[in-house]
Amino acid sequence: MSVITWAAIILLIVYALIHTVSYAVWNWKNNNKAGSVFIILVCLAMVALPAYILFFRT
Helix, strand or coil, rough: CHHHHHHHHHHHHHHHHHHHHHHHHHHHCCCCCCHHHHCCCHHHHHHHHHHHHHHHCC
């Protein structure tokens, strides 16, 4: 895979992560603590699965 493709994928993940984390922070500030925690868990999965595929593919 080329460097440009890697950079595009990483930038897309970072962009989605920023928006999702900002929504989690908004939920936390509006006293929806459980919703915020689950959104953070979704963020972790959103980063972990593509990272696993990019770095450990066969």
